[in-house]
Amino acid sequence: MSKHTKGPWTYEPSDSNLAGAITAKTGWICDFDTDPSPENACLIAAAPELLEALERFVGGDRTGVENIDYLFAVQAIAKAKGEA
Numbered sequence: 001m002s003k004h005t006k007g008p009w010t011y012e013p014s015d016s017n018l019a020g021a022i023t024a025k026t027g028w029i030c031d032f033d034t035d036p037s038p039e040n041a042c043l044i045a046a047a048p049e050l051l052e053a054l055e056r057f058v059g060g061d062r063t064g065v066e067n068i069d070y071l072f073a074v075q076a077i078a079k080a081k082g083e084a
Helices: 038-045 047-059 070-080
Strands: 009-013 020-024 027-032
Touching: 009 038, 020 038, 038 047, 038 070, 047 070
Parallel strands: none
Antiparallel strands: 009 020, 020 027
């Protein structure tokens, strides 16, 4: 699998002929011809943070919750749900 564009990604709704776009600091990720629900757009935009949270969990010492970056995971989940 090829490397994905580093996050954070953001969803930017549009009033033009496109329904919106997902972008990163380095530029465009994808456009939507039809409006993905806001819930789906938030989930797509949160993908890099969700992946990183899982990688931290799987790659870390799992002997206790104190070794998991809990706050980062909570923030990624909130972004995916459109709450951040």
